[in-house]
Each structure stands twice: as structure tokens, then as C-alpha cells.
Amino acid sequence: MSTLPKSLPRYQASRRRFLRTVGLFVGVVGASLATLLPVIAKWVPARLRPPGAIEEPAFLASCIKCGQCVQVCPVQAIRLADIDEAMGVGVPYIDARAQACDFSCDAVQCILACPTGSLNHTIIKKEEVRMGLARVARPEACLASQGQGFQGQARGADFQGLLRYTEIDRWNPIPVRDHPYDLELCDLCVRQCPIETAISLQHIDNEGKRKMPVINKACVGCGVCEMICPVEPTVIVIDERKMWGAA
Ligand code: SF4
Ligand code: SF4
Ligand code: SF4
Secondary structure (H helix, E strand, O other): OOOHHHHHHHHHHHHHHHHHHHHHHHHHHHHHHHHHHHHHHHHOOOOEOOOOEOOHHHHHHHOOOOOHHHHHOOOOOEEEOOHHHHHHOOOEEEOOOOOOOOOOOOOOHHHHHOOOOOEOOOOOOHHHOOOEEEEEOOHHHOOHHHOOOEEEOOOOOOOOOEEOOOOOOOOOOEEHHHOOEEEOOOOHHHHOOOOOOOEEEEEOOOOOOOEEEEEOOOOOOOOHHHHHOOOOOOOEEEEEOOOOOOO
16 A cells, blocks of 8 residues: 555645745845845945946846956956955956056957856947046146157056057057057057047147047047056046946
């Protein structure tokens, strides 16, 4: 005589109870995390995120720190935050002054490589990216505003940063230190900007000898202008996640 017909319903009922409990637990934890995300986001240092990064709390929640975006970047612009970054450990960021995103991958490869959509897959062109907005933070220090040129290595002989100079090598970025300049009036931020019309130099005197960089709506916040500026500290900085027209 078998006990199966009696124990099976008991087993099924207990299984249902178990699954309900697990479901409830996951739901409660999920809801709590969703509530906490904006708070967690405030603990994470504000940083320039890779191209296409979705809104900060959602980005922090969805990025699985797999490093795929890091692997594909030809200039190694993307880094993963270190252990001292508390809740932000392992989260990808860009330190533009050290190495900006110059779009030398040609097709926002970091976005294509992201398996979770933390880098928004609907962005397919560099012009659509909005990492932040460049800002002339120290106008008085700008060489062009003083009517000065620039000769030599933009960031000195020790600078490790890379940039693609299409006139030298269409496909491969090279060290910035290997490409010295000889400019009558400094315009490095404008000449190296990878986005057409994002930045321009405008006259600030009647003789046309002194000029000032002006940021335009097309700026995507890639940080090349911050990286290449030869003045120390840099004249231009990127305000991460800032949008054109926002206060
Ligand atoms: S868009 Fe290209 S160059 Fe820029 S961070 Fe992504 S992979 Fe690197
Ligand atoms: S690169 Fe720097 S110093 Fe030169 S024009 Fe631009 S902001 Fe001024
Ligand atoms: S001005 Fe050009 S180089 Fe500077 S952040 Fe904007 S798009 Fe990049």
C-alpha cells in the first residue's frame, strides 16, 4: 500500500508555501533596494561615466561590473572604481584629465559591449552621447585669452594619455607626447574636439588677438578638451551628467 496519494497534495501545498515565501522575500528585498537606490547613489562619488550610461541610480543598480566596456576601449579611457570607493567599487568611470574618451573606437564600442544595457543600447553615434558638459572653469588662465600660442608636448613628456590623430594614423591612437604642437594661438581644445561644432574660439578683443573657448550645444562631455589643455590645472573641466540648458 502506497502513501503517495495522501502525501503528494501535502508536498505540493508545502512547495507552494515555500515558493510564496521566497517570492515575498525577493519582493520585499527588491522593493527595499529600489527605495534605497537613490540613497546609495548619493554615497557614490560623482564621476564621469562611460558614454551612454543611464541615470545614475539605475546605472549603479544594473551594472554588473563585468569590465566588458573596459576591454574594448582602444584608449583605455574606462576604469573600474577601486575598493576605497565604498558603494561605488567596481563601477566604471572616466578620469578625463588622465585619459578622455576620444571616440577612436568609431562606433561607441563600450555601449555595444555592455551586456546589461547600463550603457544605453539605443545610442549608436558619438553625437548622441551625453556624458556631461564642458565648462571653461578658469578663463583667466586660458592661453588663447592672453593671446598666447603653444609649442611642445601638450601635457609634457611624462603624460601617458592617448589620442587618435587621423592625419597621422586613421586607425590607431598614439601617445599625446609623440605629437608636439607649434601653434601661434593656442586652440588645442577646439582642434582636438571629436565633435563638430561642440566648441569654438571667439574673439574677446577688437584686434582679434585674444580669444576664448565657448562651449556649444553639440558638446557630449567626452573630456578631450579637459585632457589636452596644456595649462595646469586645466582651464576646461567636464561637469558630469550636466545637460545643455540645465542650471
Ligand atoms: S566610445 Fe570608444 S573610445 Fe569612448 S570610452 Fe567607449 S570604447 Fe572608449
Ligand atoms: S587648450 Fe586650454 S589654454 Fe588652449 S585655448 Fe583651450 S582652454 Fe585655452
Ligand atoms: S567640447 Fe568637445 S572635446 Fe570638450 S567635452 Fe565637449 S565634445 Fe568633448
